[in-house]
Amino acid sequence: MLFLKFILVIFSLHHCISADEFRILIMMPSIPAVPFNSLRVGPGALIAVDKINDDPTLLAGHNITYDILDTLCDGVNTLGKTVDLITDRTYAAFIGPLCSTVCRLTARLAVYYNLPTFSSICTDNEMLNKDEFTTLVRTYGPQFKLGNFFRSICDAFNWKIISVINDDFVIWKVPMAGIISAVQDANFTISYHYEGNFEDEQIVDILTEAVRFSRIIVFGMKGEIVRQFMIAANRMGLINGEYAFLCIWHYEDLVAFGDFSWDQSDEEENTLVKEAYEALLFLADLEPDTDEFVEFSHEVKSRTASEFGYTYAEDEKISLLVGAMHDSVYLYAVALNETLAENKSAYDGLTIARRMYDRIDLPGVMQMTLDANGDMDADYMLNDMQYNNDGEFK
Numbered sequence: 001m002l003f004l005k006f007i008l009v010i011f012s013l014h015h016c017i018s019a020d021e022f023r024i025l026i027m028m029p030s031i032p033a034v035p036f037n038s039l040r041v042g043p044g045a046l047i048a049v050d051k052i053n054d055d056p057t058l059l060a061g062h063n064i065t066y067d068i069l070d071t072l073c074d075g076v077n078t079l080g081k082t083v084d085l086i087t088d089r090t091y092a093a094f095i096g097p098l099c100s101t102v103c104r105l106t107a108r109l110a111v112y113y114n115l116p117t118f119s120s121i122c123t124d125n126e127m128l129n130k131d132e133f134t135t136l137v138r139t140y141g142p143q144f145k146l147g148n149f150f151r152s153i154c155d156a157f158n159w160k161i162i163s164v165i166n167d168d169f170v171i172w173k174v175p176m177a178g179i180i181s182a183v184q185d186a187n188f189t190i191s192y193h194y195e196g197n198f199e200d201e202q203i204v205d206i207l208t209e210a211v212r213f214s215r216i217i218v219f220g221m222k223g224e225i226v227r228q229f230m231i232a233a234n235r236m237g238l239i240n241g242e243y244a245f246l247c248i249w250h251y252e253d254l255v256a257f258g259d260f261s262w263d264q265s266d267e268e269e270n271t272l273v274k275e276a277y278e279a280l281l282f283l284a285d286l287e288p289d290t291d292e293f294v295e296f297s298h299e300v301k302s303r304t305a306s307e308f309g310y311t312y313a314e315d316e317k318i319s320l321l322v323g324a325m326h327d328s329v330y331l332y333a334v335a336l337n338e339t340l341a342e343n344k345s346a347y348d349g350l351t352i353a354r355r356m357y358d359r360i361d362l363p364g365v366m367q368m369t370l371d372a373n374g375d376m377d378a379d380y381m382l383n384d385m386q387y388n389n390d391g392e393f394k
């Protein structure tokens with residue numbers, strides 16, 4: 001009996017570390033309100049897995065298999081479930097988990113097991129420290145890079161005193177924290193910071209405080225609320241060329257970031273918005289401008305409809321985060337492929353992760369550059385409003 005148990009243990013160990021199969025744990029949240037929810041980014045990961053397994057020149061003789069864990073952006077439960085899973089089966093890498101609140105836990109766990117973590121959203125400054133997060137690769141611009149971009153704008157226009165107004169939901173709070181910390185590092189002054197929710201009657205009060213000592217106002221909130229602020233700004237006479245308004249926008253995603261179009265209410269308000277938008281600038285992600293990304297977008301849309309039950313609108317764009325999710329999986333496979341070619345251990349997470357540090361124009365749909373710290377070098381742009389022929393915001 002004992003002997004049989006022994007055989008079973010050996011067999012299952014052998015089975016787990018079979019050379020044919022590298023199992024990855026894909027962790028993402030199913031929360032609809034976050035733009036990186038599994039419905040949106042999941043197809044990116046699955047497309048990458050298929051691409052890898054169908055490519056005879058990538059991991060030849062091996063396959064990637066996967067389990068999916070819904071994190072719900074909940075640190076405690078995800079950490080516990082990950083430990084449960086890891087006790088049961090052998091994983092070669094963690095992909096995700098996408099929320100910094102979870103990433104700070106599972107990326108540390110990955111270090112303990114010497115597994116690589118390839119995660120896009122894991123953007124808090126805490127995860128900059130790769131002496132601690134030794135096996136972490138971040139495939140989406142961490143928040144401090146947006147902060148540095150904002151700081152370079154401040155330098156260019158010689159802005160030194162800034163007011164900040166943001167929603168306290170994580171998708172606004174986190175990038176704004178990056179901006180605030182970059183501004184503070186530069187010894188600029190934040191003369192006013194409001195973080196919370198917005199009722200209509202509060203908007204005027206908040207704006208009044210914001211412009212008391214500063215002529216530069218940065219918003220991090222949904223489009224509909226930015227619009228309310230700009231109406232208020234116009235009514236308060238602030239659209240006179242003396243004040244600059246900026247907002248974090250990232251990219252077009254009506255569900256996550258809201259609707260910024262001017263044409264949403266009665267004629268009087270619409271006119272106020274249109275005028276006020278002359279003074280508004282958008283901090284946006286620069287999207288890849290390649291045929292490969294266009295082709296990828298089509299594939300994402302078709303798989304999202306057939307496998308995830310969501311149909312993109314005709315003119316709706318997929319987000320960069322889907323590309324970042326795809327490349328998390330794909331770049332892991334490239335790193336593994338290189339490691340195997342050198343006859344090194346496929347389970348040495350440190351070596352695999354570090355292989356991707358300090359590399360330019362990596363393969364994958366984003367063609368990303370990862371800096372010497374293993375973080376994506378994101379490109380940003382500053383946009384003003386442009387309207388198409390129908391008067392719609394572009």
Ligand SMILES: *[C@@H]1O[C@H](CO)[C@@H](O)[C@H](O)[C@H]1NC(C)=O
Nearest residue numbers: 055057058059334337338341
């Ligand atoms: C994977 O590694 C093999 C062996 O080094 C190499 O020939 C192949 O080009 C690599 N595949 C990719 C897609 O990088």
Ligand SMILES: *[C@@H]1O[C@H](CO)[C@@H](O)[C@H](O)[C@H]1NC(C)=O
Nearest residue numbers: 020021053054061062063064
């Ligand atoms: C890998 O997956 C592909 C496609 O799913 C399959 O055709 C192939 O037999 C698998 N190879 C191995 C080594 O398991």
Ligand SMILES: *[C@@H]1O[C@H](CO)[C@@H](O)[C@H](O)[C@H]1NC(C)=O
Nearest residue numbers: 151182183184185186187188
């Ligand atoms: C900000 O101020 C601190 C303390 O005065 C100083 O050490 C630092 O060099 C300053 N940073 C910049 C970017 O000017």
Ligand SMILES: *[C@@H]1O[C@H](CO)[C@@H](O)[C@H](O)[C@H]1NC(C)=O
Nearest residue numbers: 338339340341342343344345
């Ligand atoms: C890896 O091992 C194979 C088979 O033993 C050998 O042919 C190859 O030269 C080795 N590659 C490296 C980079 O050491």
